[in-house]
Amino acid sequence: MSDASSPSDLSARVKTGFPLAAGIALLLFSPTFVVGLLVLVVTFIGAQELTSMLAKATGDETPGLLPEWLLPGTAVLMGLGALAGQTGLHAALLISVVGWIFYELVFTPKSELTKLSALGFGLFGMVWAVWSVLHITLIKGLPEGTPLLFYLLLVVSFSDIFAYFGGNILEKHCWRLVSVRKKHGKAVFSEL
Amino acid sequence: MFWFYGLLLAMLLAVVGQLGDLVESKIKRLCDVKDSGTLLPGHGGILDRIDGHMLAAPVFYYLLQLG
Numbered sequence: 001m002s003d004a005s006s007p008s009d010l011s012a013r014v015k016t017g018f019p020l021a022a023g024i025a026l027l028l029f030s031p032t033f034v035v036g037l038l039v040l041v042v043t044f045i046g047a048q049e050l051t052s053m054l055a056k057a058t059g060d061e062t063p064g065l066l067p068e069w070l071l072p073g074t075a076v077l078m079g080l081g082a083l084a085g086q087t088g089l090h091a092a093l094l095i096s097v098v099g100w101i102f103y104e105l106v107f108t109p110k111s112e113l114t115k116l117s118a119l120g121f122g123l124f125g126m127v128w129a130v131w132s133v134l135h136i137t138l139i140k141g142l143p144e145g146t147p148l149l150f151y152l153l154l155v156v157s158f159s160d161i162f163a164y165f166g167g168n169i170l171e172k173h174c175w176r177l178v179s180v181r182k183k184h185g186k187a188v189f190s191e192l
Numbered sequence: 193m194f195w196f197y198g199l200l201l202a203m204l205l206a207v208v209g210q211l212g213d214l215v216e217s218k219i220k221r222l223c224d225v226k227d228s229g230t231l232l233p234g235h236g237g238i239l240d241r242i243d244g245h246m247l248a249a250p251v252f253y254y255l256l257q258l259g
Contacts, residue, residue, distance in 0.1 A: 009234055011234070017235070042238055045229075053219065054223060056223055057222060132247060132250045139252065139256075152245070155201075159205070160244050163210060
């Protein structure tokens with residue numbers, strides 16, 4: 001959850017937040033296939049954002065750390081796998097991981113061994129930004145999927161909301177190694 | 193007992209959700225960006241919006257599978 005400190009940021013956040021929440025609420029009651037496709041799209045965009053962030057970190061004059069197609073491509077593959085269930089998602093992850101390791105080992109010249117850090121970031125991105133998010137599709141596919149998904153979204157969203165406002169109230173800074181905006185209050189209020 | 197387990201699970205998911213938030217914040221800090229994208233005005237990008245769910249979803253799913 002990004003921090004919005006100025007009133008205009010907060011206003012934009014609220015204006016975007018309500019239609020977003022209404023859309024999510026409607027989609028909760030859609031068939032699993034529709035939810036799965038939506039999660040696939042969300043994962044695809046998230047994967048693109050992560051790739052873009054990593055590209056910025058390496059500087060504008062050098063090529064990005066990861067090929068642009070890697071994480072969005074695995075998002076599509078694993079998203080389709082998730083529609084087939086847990087086995088499909090895990091099989092797609094396995095294909096993505098093995099394929100990526102094979103690609104990097106074959107196409108990385110000996111003179112560019114530092115590029116192997118891209119191997120690690122690629123694997124991390126596949127698991128963190130793609131595979132984990134697609135469990136939303138698996139949860140929706142469970143016999144009591146809709147109430148369970150509603151419970152998950154509610155708990156994590158309220159934890160985020162309490163953390164955001166609680167952190168602003170207490171104004172005690174911590175987690176400085178992670179982010180200058182993280183506060184003790186966020187950790188405490190997220191539990192409320 | 194159902195409510196007790198529900199409460200316990202909610203507390204665990206809140207902790208895991210905050211961990212997901214911290215992971216994303218660390219990545220953004222490493223990459224020197226404020227938001228992961230600009231798709232959602234006021235929120236940033238999609239990753240900013242779903243960071244809490246990214247770790248919580250698999251934890252929740254496998255806890256359900258365990259019974």
